[in-house]
Amino acid sequence: MLQLPDSPPRMKTLVSVDESYKLCQELTAKYAKTFYLGTLLMSPAKRQSVWAIYAWCRRTDELVDGPAAARTTPETLELWEKQLDSVFAGQPLDNYDVALVDTLQRFPLEIQPFRDMIAGQRMDLYRSRYETFEDLYLYCYRVAGTVGLMSTTIMGVDTSIYTAPWHRNQQPYLPIDEAIALGIANQLTNILRDVGEDARRGRIYLPLEDLAKFNYSEEELFRGVLDDRWRALMKFQIQRAREFYTKADRGITYLAPDARWPVWAASMLYGQILDVIERNDYQVFSQRAYVPQVQKLRTLPAAWMRSQVL
Numbered sequence: 001m002l003q004l005p006d007s008p009p010r011m012k013t014l015v016s017v018d019e020s021y022k023l024c025q026e027l028t029a030k031y032a033k034t035f036y037l038g039t040l041l042m043s044p045a046k047r048q049s050v051w052a053i054y055a056w057c058r059r060t061d062e063l064v065d066g067p068a069a070a071r072t073t074p075e076t077l078e079l080w081e082k083q084l085d086s087v088f089a090g091q092p093l094d095n096y097d098v099a100l101v102d103t104l105q106r107f108p109l110e111i112q113p114f115r116d117m118i119a120g121q122r123m124d125l126y127r128s129r130y131e132t133f134e135d136l137y138l139y140c141y142r143v144a145g146t147v148g149l150m151s152t153t154i155m156g157v158d159t160s161i162y163t164a165p166w167h168r169n170q171q172p173y174l175p176i177d178e179a180i181a182l183g184i185a186n187q188l189t190n191i192l193r194d195v196g197e198d199a200r201r202g203r204i205y206l207p208l209e210d211l212a213k214f215n216y217s218e219e220e221l222f223r224g225v226l227d228d229r230w231r232a233l234m235k236f237q238i239q240r241a242r243e244f245y246t247k248a249d250r251g252i253t254y255l256a257p258d259a260r261w262p263v264w265a266a267s268m269l270y271g272q273i274l275d276v277i278e279r280n281d282y283q284v285f286s287q288r289a290y291v292p293q294v295q296k297l298r299t300l301p302a303a304w305m306r307s308q309v310l
């Protein structure tokens, strides 16, 4: 459903820009309830471009993770990268690309984070283990840190205090590292939530050096052994993910005022998945941690408060 177009796309008549944004919106609402909620808190112009980015990221991920992933080869990703070049050259090749081309005309997005994300998905084609956290970090940067960079370009930074006379000639602070940190935090959270699902596909994203440190084996992970060694390993991973959230949160205040509420919401809501994992006694083999809708809605005013005072 989210595959590359089969026929030579240039021959097709594509939908209008508005219709294309609508498609991206529908896709975001369908696949990402939490992020979608966050985007509804943004200004209309920013929100629709975030949908366009979301749609591109999701389609990229689906190439290696979706129902037709078995047919994906390195050549498929090369073709997808060519399609990306075409989008950056202003030539949409399918109905979702139309909105992304429009977004590129409105916001100064660079192509490199998009290329890096494809490189991250390429890693999923040939790799199912990560020896060290440094190895895993590179994967997380590519598939998720890059989303922080793309999103920040759309949401923009706060320039107001820098226009005051006493700040003349100073450059606004760009919270690049913090934006990447939120992507990393989200991806580490994903990894912890999806341990069981990934194991069923023969994948282990937790660094093997950490398994060894807690004297827990790959084979035990595949069997879903939940004991004190597993709990200690998970506590360590959760603590690491929380450090990335803390770093990310320090950057939110530098974002444009209208972007702070959605980003606080995204950070808090995704971070709550870690609380749920703890409440589930680290059972991530057979139970998927999720934040109930009512709790999500209750988080929004708290996120708004933070966006006003922090």
Ligand SMILES: CC(C)=CCC/C(C)=C/CC/C(C)=C/CC/C(C)=C/[C@@H]1[C@@H](COP(=O)(O)OP(=O)(O)O)[C@]1(C)CC/C=C(\C)CC/C=C(\C)CCC=C(C)C
Binding pocket: 035, 038, 039, 050, 053, 054, 057, 058, 061, 065, 143, 144, 145, 147, 148, 149, 151, 152, 175, 176, 178, 179, 180, 182, 183, 186, 187, 190, 191, 194, 248, 249, 251, 252, 255, 262, 263, 266
């Ligand atoms: C200064 C500061 C803090 C700025 C904020 C910057 C910011 C908004 C950062 C957020 C970054 C973010 C949302 C990262 C997403 C990470 C993520 C979930 C990556 C997923 C990768 C693959 O994992 P996996 O296959 O294990 O996941 P699934 O089980 O398949 O879900 C991704 C799927 C890669 C593709 C990423 C997306 C589809 C998410 C893109 C999200 C947006 C564009 C929405 C951002 C908007 C808001 C409001 C946060």
Ligand SMILES: [Mn+2]
Binding pocket: 061, 062, 065
């Ligand atoms: Mn995926």
